Structure formats: C-alpha cells, structure tokens
C-alpha cells in the first residue's frame with residue numbers, strides 16, 4: 577500500500593473499487609464487464625452519467641489492456657514509484673451536461689492510468705488544461721491529481737478507448753470492444769452539446785461516427801481549425817493533439833490551442 581500524494585490515504589495498485597480514491601465512481605458491487613458482449617449490454621441499458629462512469633471504471637473486457645494497465649500500476653515509472661496507481665479504466669471527466677466535448681484517444685500509462693482522471697498527470701494534460709483555463713472553461717490551470725479541486729460546468733473530456741494501451745496503440749478489436757461506452761456517453765450528453773473538439777485525426781473520425789447517423793457528404797476532412805456542421809445545433813472543430821511531440825516541435829503552440837478553445841467557447845455561446 578502507498579499513500580495518495582494529496583489525501584495521504586493508503587491504496588493498493590490497482591485501486592480496488594469503492595475504497596475511497598478521490599472521484600472513484602464505483603462501489604465493490606458495480607458490475608464488471610468481462611467481455612465485449614457484456615459491455616454492449618451494460619452500455620445499452622445505462623441511464624445516467626454517474627452510472628456509466630462507474631461501469632466503465634471497473635470494465636475488464638480487453639485481456640491485453642487489463643494486463644498492461646495493471647502491470648504498469650504495479651511496476652510504475654521511477655519518478656512515481658512512491659505513489660499508488662489507479663490502474664483501472666478512466667471514465668469521462670467533467671460536466672454531465674456539457675456544452676463542449678473534447679475527444680481524446682486513450683489514457684496515458686503513467687498519466688491518467690496513475691491519477692484516474694483524463695489527461696491528468698502528463699505533459700499533454702498540462703497543455704490542455706492550461707488552455708482550457710485560459711478560455712474560461714475550467715476553474716484552475718493545472719490538473720495534477722484527482723483531488724486537486726479541478727472543476728467545470730461546461731465541458732466534458734471523453735475518449736474512445738478507456739484503458740492505457742501498450743505503445744499508445746489499441747488494436748481494432750479493442751477499439752470495437754470499447755466503442756459501446758462512448759456511444760452510451762454520447763447518447764446521455766448529446767442534447768446539451770454544441771461543440772465537439774476533436775484532438776487529432778483519429779478523434780475526428782470517432783466524433784463523426786458517434787455524433788452522426790450518417791456523416792455529412794463529402795466527409796469533412798480533419799485539420800487544425802477545420803469546422804464541420806453536424807446538425808442544426810452541433811459542430812465539430814479539429815485541433816492537433818497536444819502531444820509532447822506536437823508541442824515540442826511547435827506544430828501546435830499554446831496560442832493555437834487558445835484559438836481553438838476560444839472559438840469553441842464562442843460557438844457554444846459561452847463567451848462575451
């Protein structure tokens with residue numbers, strides 16, 4: 577057992593459901609999906625975001641990803657060797673009634689897989705949350721751990737794969753197995769959403785699939801700043817992924833992130 581870096585409470589790694597980890601949506605009784613068929617069934621029945629978050633957070637449907645996320649949680653990166661790791665799937669984070677949805681890819685092995693919150697505890701998240709704060713969409717510029725007080729009324733961050741994959745690369749089967757979770761999330765939040773921000777080309781494709789019965793024709797192409805109409809009330813906005821590589825090479829800059837999230841806030845009727 578190691579102590580949580582903020583609360584000081586001791587936890588095993590991975591964290592058993594319902595043992596007091598900050599923001600843990602599950603209890604020891606939350607049903608654990610053991611395979612793709614059960615994911616489909618549970619996701620099809622879910623009726624609220626808290627219920628969905630709980631179900632996702634204990635899912636065990638992808639054997640390779642379950643082993644990897646738990647192995648990383650035990651072995652840990654050297655710099656985090658004194659911390660407990662969440663080591664479970666990472667549910668969406670933010671408002672259950674968001675006006676803006678940010679679509680990422682999958683949790684980072686030593687970021688969200690450690691802290692239990694989307695984009696929290698890695699360099700991509702540092703850039704993302706700082707930009708969200710500058711745009712007035714979250715209450716603080718940093719996202720360090722799941723007990724740091726970060727809040728939002730307006731955005732939600734979601735992903736098409738909820739477990740950290742080896743080499744940041746889930747297989748097609750794993751993507752398909754996880755898809756019912758994001759479909760259920762979209763069903764529950766869609767009435768509130770005005771803008772989807774897709775972080776990268778893959779997230780763009782996911783957003784088109786999830787948010788439209790039939791993608792507009794011709795199919796809108798991803799680009800940084802590209803805008804697609806998804807229906808009378810919602811739009812899709814492209815943004816390069818704030819990966820370490822993109823930020824380090826200058827392909828994406830903080831000013832470019834500010835443009836995107838300023839625009840998203842404006843399109844969602846949140847600015848001015």
Ligand code: SF4
Pocket residue numbers: 615632635636637638641642665737738739750753754755757
């Ligand atoms: S990737 Fe998705 S479906 Fe697979 S184990 Fe994780 S949460 Fe479950």
